[in-house]
Amino acid sequence: MSEHICPHCKKPIYDDEALLCLYCGESLGRPKYFLKPRIVFIFxxxxxxxxxxxxxxRTF
Ligand SMILES: [Zn+2]
Incomplete structure (x- = not known):
């Protein structure tokens, strides 16, 4: 489990899949490639x- 520090309120977030801060609701600014693999698979x-x-x- 990795720790990610919110750039806005400097609180640690332990949810690897969270895109928004649990405390201030701001985006964590993670890179685009950090999309959930499930969403990419469904797409x-x-x-x-x-x-x-x-x-x-076309065949019919
Ligand atoms: Zn925050």
């Missing part, structure tokens, strides 16, 4: 489904 699945649907429509 990829949706894109694959849409491309499959497009292919299926």
């Amino acid at each position: 990829i699945v949706i894109v694959l489904l849409l491309s499959f649907l497009a292919l299926a429509i």
